[in-house]
Amino acid sequence: MGKQLAISAPSQLDALVKKAQRMGTGDSIRDSIVSDIYKTTHGICREVVQYEDQQKLANSYQLDRIFTSKIWGFPIMLAILGLIFWITIAGANVPSSMLADMFGVIEGYLTAGFLAVNAPDWLHGILVLGLFRGTSWVISVMLPPMAIFFPTFALLENFGYLPRVAFNMDRMFKRAGGHGKQALTMSMGFGCNAAAIISTRIIESPRERMLAILTNNFVPCNGRWPTLILLASLFMVVSSSGGIQTIVTASIVMGMVLIGIITTFTVSWVLSKTALRGVPTHYTLELPPYRRPQIWKTILLSSRDKSWSVLKRAVIVAAPAGVITWILGNIFVGGDSILTHMAAFFEPFGHLIGLDGFIIMAFILGLPANEIVLPILLMGYLSSGAMVELDGLDNVKEIFLQQGWTWLTALNMMLFSLLHYPCGTTLFNIYKETKSKKWTLLSALIPLAIAIAVTFTTAQLARYFGWV
């Protein structure tokens, strides 16, 4: 019987719809339905709910008078952002070098073990110098900052501050054709662009959501933080020391973030005037009550989850990348390794934009995940004959200097890292969310074009004026 129903039902339904339409539908009916429901709920609440003190309730959102005030709204926002960066950078330093030391010691034992059993050199190379080193690099550089960054963000979120950021920033995003909630998907991007792409679902209107997706790459994700922080502290900070150095590093990183934000606005604006033209879609934003976060629970849960995902990713992505890089760096064709050949191929182009062939190689091989860009680069440099043993972050500067790095190389690598295409996971998510090859491709090509244009300009300017 079900079958018969099934065949006739849709047409019956159409008849019913027509009948209903004849009765008159639309806004006025909808209005009465909702207002009658509200009459009922108000009636229920009048009888069921008692307010002891309206003032107490009002106080719960008084904080907005400060957090979204004309005078304090933006300074507080910048201060909080700066504070998060500072805590992350300052707090991650010590555990990072401790981890690096620890892995260095383990590597020593592993090497000794390989020697003891007379393992062939290539096996030691692939497993220890490739796999182990690549993985441990990613872990020691990534784990501490992530275990600090995400919990602080989670605390802010649980406290209820994040929607206020969207509230404060909305006017600016509106000017650029976007949605205030884009501020939040950007904030998520600081953690992980791939996750941020999914989080753009909070933006209900398709046009603004697409803007948020296409520009999310311009906020540096956790895979790019270490690159930015390391380069900022190694090269941009010349002669200051201690606490001041941390603050200068944090400021440079903040500066990079600002460049990213300005790019986001500019690209959003241009897109909303060209490919994604349209009237800004309607907008509502709830500002939920401030709630005291469960501080320790949030911190522990969030750092545990993040540490776990960093570790997982280190194994899944960094380990194979380490192996591949080692192999490329140690198979010799005509006297040079494949890696060197490839780097040589990219060298002229790299030079044009103030980088070098190895850096370009690292960005290409680092497509699956941004956090492996630096490790690949270091391996590339090390395999190319530089006789530096990597046993701590301080050595990195020496390696770079030996490769002829200047402040321009560091600056442009930071800029390129900030602006270039999103990682593989992010691109995959963009494809899943937009279901469009065209937009996915654009989401990689737009940033790439901007990254090349910007680094080309700085390189040419710096050389023209003889700064390097």
Next chain:
Amino acid sequence: MTFEPIPLSEAGTGNKMRLTRIEVTGVMRRRLLDLGFVPGNEIEVLQKSPLGDPIAFRVNNTTIALRSEESSLIWGKRLGG
């Protein structure tokens, strides 16, 4: 003393308003209704964003921010003095 209906975008911060008319249409109208922007309901103008727009409103014990595009199409009468 009675007040003439004015758009919410022009009602000053701190004022309580009784809604009279919603001129927004389509999905946004539905959304506004669901949030409690229903004619007859009472709302309070809480706070402007630092750049002047959007504006946060207190409705049904929740805080909702609207852009001027919408709040200029929602009308209400000021309550009290």
Next chain:
Amino acid sequence: MKTYTIALAGNPNTGKSTLFNTLTNMRQHTGNWAGKTVLRAEGTFQHLDTQFTLVDLPGTYSLYSNSADEEAARDYIIFEKPDVTIVVLDATSLERNLNLAIQVLEMTNQVVVCINLIDEAKRLGIHIDIRKMEQKLGVPTVAISARNKTGINELLSQVLKVASGEIVPSPTPITYNDEIEQKINELVPSIQEMLGDRLPARWVALRLLDGDESLLTTMKLWLTDQDSYKKEEALQYGQTACH
């Protein structure tokens, strides 16, 4: 062993996902911005020898298909017919939250109303007469605090009673104005004739009057083939996009 399916519905920011984690003993960071419940998340738990599958629907203000989230939540409740739908309300803003509760009560009577954040409400000097609320709504109503884990046992025992049929809730119907009521009465007989009791006739009539296009499209698919209307699969909770 009997397995019941329980759906969690509610406004955003009502602590729905916290309740989900509490019940299923999962420990994920919850929050709308970082880990928004996309489509729906599923988990399982046991209570008094009964197995439950818990489905966390996206947080929505309404079920009138204004967005993909609202459609997903509505489709699940109306077409998948979970054994019990728990409507999670924020005790500090009941008026707005009840709007959703009433929409759910028009769709099914297998409902337990759960007033969350009751500790927060107490702190703010808001007193809620739960028994009276229960009377007014006509369905079991429980006050809980998901984060402090108070009231959870009471909630589960009510859920079990409704699921097993020990309690058959009879929600108090909303009376609309005469014009709408008259139209509903005109439509209901033909709806009943067509659908029997597969969908609540009064609710369908209201949706027809509202001109809810998206629902009608889904309904047609559902009528042709009970499975084909499903748009996407459920995610396991905690499955994130990144890493």
